Amino acid sequence: MRYEAMSEKHLDGMVSVWNSEWIRVFPMREQLIAQNVFEDPNWLRHGSWVAIEESRDRIVGFVVAKAYREELAQYGLKSDAGWIQALIVEQDSRGVGIGSGLLGRAEEALRKLGVQRISLGNDLQSRLFPGLPEPEEATKSWFEKRGYVCKAEVFDLLNSYNHRAGVTLPEVQDALFRVATPEDRERMTAFMRRCFPGTWDYQHREYWKRGGTGREYVLLEREGNIIGFCRMNDEHSPLLAQNIYWSPLFDEPLGGIGPLGIDETYRGYRYGISIVQAAIHYLLGRGSRHIVIDTTPFVEFYGKLGYTSWRTYAKFEKTIDLTGSSTFRPE
Incomplete structure (x- = not known):
């Protein structure tokens, strides 16, 4: 040898x-x-x-x-x-x-x-x-x-949707969801630095450096300020992200969700579960028929949205x- x-x-x-x-x-x-x-x-x-x-x-x-x-x-x-x-x-x-x-x-x-x-x-x-x-x-x-x-x-969770399935964009108290654009880069960087310093901040900055345009992020805004984010990935994302690594196993397009976070000042409004629903809405609209939520211990929480354990780590x-x-x- x-x-x-x-x-x-x-x-x-x-x-x-x-x-x-x-x-x-x-x-x-x-x-x-x-x-x-x-x-x-x-x-x-x-x-x-x-x-x-x-x-x-x-x-x-x-x-x-x-x-x-x-x-x-x-x-x-x-x-x-x-x-x-x-x-x-x-x-x-x-x-x-x-x-x-x-x-x-x-x-x-x-x-x-x-x-x-x-x-x-x-x-x-x-x-x-x-x-x-x-x-x-x-x-x-x-x-x-x-x-x-x-x-x-921790677990990767999976849910599959048929071609007629749809998840409406949820309505939330005093806030709204939208997909990020290149113009949001500096505001998102400031938000991450303030609310989620560490790994998520690092991952976010690497995303922009390596060709990101913003389409992989759902933003939650309240009174014009970013108060939450959720990463979503699909086959057209500039990077192969962890929740779509194993897409060759699927005959139909795979989407991925995570990580996600809400400014702790605004927790308790059900924004967390709602931003996941928003990401599902956008991914289904882009053609994803299977969606993975990766690296979470919260199997029961995401089970409310029909997700079940798929991979264990x-x-x-x-x-x-x-x-x-x-x-x-x-x-």
Whole structure:
């Protein structure tokens, strides 16, 4: 077995090994790997590796690591954060230490950067999963033996609509909904900075930098001020967003909803559920026939709108002790 530092030349092999394992549940496209790994400024190149079976010169596994950049400090994100975005080894090559070898290399690179807290997935703007996907007990146990602890579970929810289905734009007290435009960029940035500093602020700014026009946001306005937002995605969005990653599984267009937030000053008016209904209204009008609400623990809440659990993710973290010496030794 040979380990190589990951680079763009490995893209085809990475997609191949991924789909050999997960094409029926999480079908991977080259566009998604390119967008979420090689084009992500948080990608840690020297912490990402591929395992190559030398006899056939074929990739049989890989790990993707990401790390905090200094620029993230302006969003209030802590500098001790690191992520294992993906770790996959093909079924026939498991049980011989390849997974441990890949994970150890990624963790060592993160440790050398001063990372103290490693999450499985959930890597800001360009994550593939918000946690360990569809976790089997054997997989959870494998990570637990390596120091990872499960913190919570979150879910992707799904609802399907027929061609005659329609959801009217809800009426809300003293406020109105509309789709954002390019002219809203500065006002939205000010709103996010004030009400939702951190990950959502960062994601919003990256959206505009990477070609966003505003059509992916429902705005809630009251007295001319933005008091809420909801992200909505479809096949025409400039970026492949997490709630439409797996659209190849559907014969009809898939739409996605989330994240969403309401200024805490205006909570208690049912604005939250209403802005979801507004996003559904706009997505159905654009032709979506299936809609995913991603990364939420609130299954019962969204069940009121007909949504049911579709995907499950376990959020795992590991704390690194920087005071001791490394325990990883490459083969």
